[in-house]
Amino acid sequence: MTLPAVAVFFAAAPVPGSHKVLLGCFLVVVAAMFAGTRKGYWRGPLRQLTPTIALLVASVLAWMAGPAFGHSLLRTTAVPWLLRGVAGMGLLGAIVFLAAFALLWRIGRSRHTNHIGETDNPVLGALVGCWTALLWSAAVFLSACAAASVGEFWLADAGGTASGWTPAHAVARNLSRMKNSLALARGLGWLRHWNPLPGKTRRTLEKGMLVLSTPKAVRQLSRMQAVRAIATHPAFYPLRDNPEIRRLALETRDIEGLLAHPLVTRMLADESFQRLLADVDLETLFTSALSAATTSASPKESDPPAAAQSVAKPVP
Secondary structure, X not given: OOHHHHHHHHOOOOOOOOHHHHHHHHHHHHHHHHHHHHHHHHHOHHHHHHHHHHHHXXXXXXHHHHHHHHHHHOOOOOOOHHHHXXXXXXXXXXXXXXXXXXXXXXXXHOXXXXXXXXXOOHHHHHHHHHHHHHHHHHHHHHHHHHHXXXXXXXXXXXXXXXXXXXXXXXXXXXXXXXXXXXXXOOOOXXXXXXXXXXHHHHXXXXXXHHHHOOHHHHHHHHOOHHHHHHHOXXXXXXXXXXXXXXXXXXXXXXXXXXXXXXXXXXXXXXXXXXXXXXXXXXXXXXXXXXXXXXXXXXXXXXOOOHHHXXXXXXXX
C-alpha cells in the first residue's frame, strides 16, 4: 500500500454520500419505529424491553469475565491462544443473553390482566416500543458505519479502480456510501471521519503502513531484538522463505488460503509464539524504526562538504 492510500484510509472517506441514501435510511428508521410501536402495544413494556436489557447484561458480564472464561474453557482445545479471550467473551455473552432473555420474557408473559391476551399497560408498551426501535436502529447504523470505516482500508488498497476488486470491495463501498450519506444530516458530520478503532490501534496501523512503504524503516525494524526473536522463533521461521506463503501474502493476497496453509495453522496453534507476540509493543517498534530511518537519511554533521573534498591539493 502506498502512502497516499494510507492517507486516504486514515484521513478522508473515498466514497461520496447521497441525499437519496440519507432519505432511504430515514424511511427505514420511521418504519422500524412504527413496527416497534405496534409490537410494544401488544407485548407490553417488559417484553418489549427484554432484548435491550438482556443485551446490556450480557455485554457487561462478557466484558468483565469473558476473557478468563475463554482461557479456562478453551485451554485444551485447538483455538489459538490470542483468540481464546475473544471467543470466551462471545460464548459467555451468548449464554447470558439467552438466559436473561428467557427469564424476562417469561415474567413479561405472566403479566396479563386476563386470559384473552391483553397486555399490561399497552400505551406504555407502545411508547417503549417506539423508543427501543429507535435505539436499535441507531445501533445497527452505527455498527454499519464502524464496518464501513474498517472497510475503507480495502477501498484504499484497491486505489479506486475496478481492477482486482472483489465482492468484499463492493460491500465496503456501499457501506462507506451509507456512512457518508448519514454524515450529510445535521449533527452527524462527525461520522465522516469517525473510526471505531482505539487510538493506540489506529496509530499502530498508521505507523505500520508507513514502515512497510519505507525500505530503510523495514531494514531498521529487522535489526531490532524483538523482531529478531519473532523471526527466529521455530513457529515462524519456516514461513520466511516459503515461496507459497510469499505468493499468498504478497502476490494474490489470498487471506483465506494463507490462513488455511499448514505452516500458518501450526504457527497459530503455538501458544509460546502467541505469548511472544502479545508482549511486543508494535507502536514503539514502528516509531523507533521510522526515527532511525529518518536519522540515517539526514546528512551527518561531522562529514566534510563534498565541494571541500573535491578541491585539488596544491603542488609543492
